[in-house]
Amino acid sequence: MKKNLLLFALVLMASALQAQTLYRDLYWLKYHDKTDFFYEIYNSMQQRDGDHIIDVYLYEDDGNGDGVPFGRTCYKISSTTQEAIVDSLFVADTSQHFTFLARHPQGEGNIRAAFEYHNDCDSSFVRISHFTDDNLLANPEEDIVVPVCEGVTWEGRYSSLIDSRGDLVMTYFKPRDQMFSDQYIVRIGLDGTLKHQALLIENQMPDVNPLRELKDSPLQYYQWHYLSSLYDNNLPVDMIDSTFNKNTVTLNRILNSELILADTIGNLYVYVYDYLTINNNTEVIPVGGDDVLVAAEYTHDTNFYAMTQDCGVAVAKYDLHTAQLKSYVVFNDNHGYYSSGYPMGLKMMDDGTVYFIYKEYGFPEESVVIVKMDINLNVEWKRFCKTGISMLPPLESPNVFENAAGDEKGVTWCGYAIMDGNYDKLGWVYFMLYHDGTVGGVTDGDIIVRPYAYYPNPAKDELHLQFSPDVTPTQIELYDLQGRLVRTQRNGLETLEMNGLPSGTYTMRVTLKDGKVFSDKVIRE
Helix, strand or coil, X not given: CCCCCCCCCCCECCCCHHHHHHCCCCCCECCECCCCEEEEEEEEEECCCCCEEEEEEEEEECCCCCEEEEEEEEEEXXXXXXXXXXXXXXXXXXXXXXXXXXXXXXXXXXXXXXXXXXXXXXXXXXXXXXXXXXXXXXXXXXXXXXXXXXXXXXXXXXXXXXXXXXXXXXXXXXXXXCCCEEEEEEEECCCCCEEEEEEEEEEECCCCCCCEEEEECCXXXXXXXXXXXXXXXXXXXXXXXXXXXXXXXXXXXXXXXXXXXXXXXXXXXXXXXXXXXXXXXXXEEECCCCEEXXXXXXXXXXXXXXXXXXXXXXXXXXXXXXXXXXXXXEECCCCCECCCEEEEEEEECCCCCEEEEEEECCCCCCEEEEEEECCCCCEEEEEEEECCEEEECCCCCCEEEECCCCCEEEEXXXXXXXXXXXXXXXXXXXXXXXXXXXXXXXCECCEEEECEEXXXXXXXXXXXXXXXXXXXXXXXXXXXXXXCEEEEEXXXXXXXXXXXXXXXXXXXXXXXXXXXXXXXXXXXX
């Protein structure tokens, strides 16, 4: 496996290997506008030929701002040319069911699977389609349609997988009333054989958290649930064996607590809490054995007596067998009262590299942060990315990006975005991240990638900088609009002194030890 590729590429709507060869420091931005439709990302995958498939559901605009189910389009995005979309397939569909995409485990093309309801027999089925790497076409006459149950069903996002046995495993909900449903799990062979089905959870509020395989020996799956109360300290995780027996493990979302004040006379106790906020942005992934990583919103809270909160995001490592918290790391780039952030993707590669992408509301709305860590959550580098668009959760769960030889090169995400803060310009984005974080100061269009963050901007007397652990700054210079050097600072570069300067716009030049120089616009209030 190639662990290092001397390129960091942020790609939206394109994966251009030719461009990577010719312009190794350029970041390609392509944006797909919504025209008269609302988009919803349902799934994405990379084929064996290197191209990517994205499944997008379409909602037609009825003129009142509401989406009417219209159909779905599969896009094929090239990995060898600069053409973004090289093939597409539209399928009229008003079912609103999620589609599952995966490579065929026997190496024969790809699999598309989805639930569908047949009104004529009041029953639900799973339709399995095969299509090749060459195109998106699937002959409906060759589809396998598997009867599952009577009545209407609906499934959750990422609630399907092809397990290590090569079977399709899916969960679905059967509604009891408007509030509660029963969740079932079903195992289907890719030849259409219905192998096993069981009631998983009875009479619950349906959620859409992923079903994933934890390990293959013994075969075990898991799914997690978030609770409606922010004050509940638990993260329940259902452990499911190969015969669909379930055992629930409860993880404590409090990472740390410290008593800072105790008044035994007035019975006043004030604690500092570090905790995870579990919601639909939370991500839980397996990382070997019984261990999982949990990425979630993070809060440092001295409770209601102190009335302070300092928030960000965190990644925590748990043992699902013992429910033990083993380690955690906090990313809090914008310290402030009731600041907040949310995870946008978490992925572990085969070599143990962990990639984490997140966003914090205190930063510019178009900014995201990408972190590379090892399996013990030691940060190797951070990259602060300004994309010129606002990427919104939920993003599609990340996929591993490979070259034609099957070597891992990075990870890909796709999801929603808006342009210029205008929700009339809602579209979908696709971008790719490579292993190595070394970048120059080159930008293409509105994309800017930096090994540091700076805030606040505009600033008053001080501008704060946060540097990635893999870089060493040596000098910061400020130039006015006439290009005159007005300030040089070579020590204490985490804080740039701006007091005494006239209000206005300046160019900040940051020089690193390796000789790279970055330029940014900063404003002195």
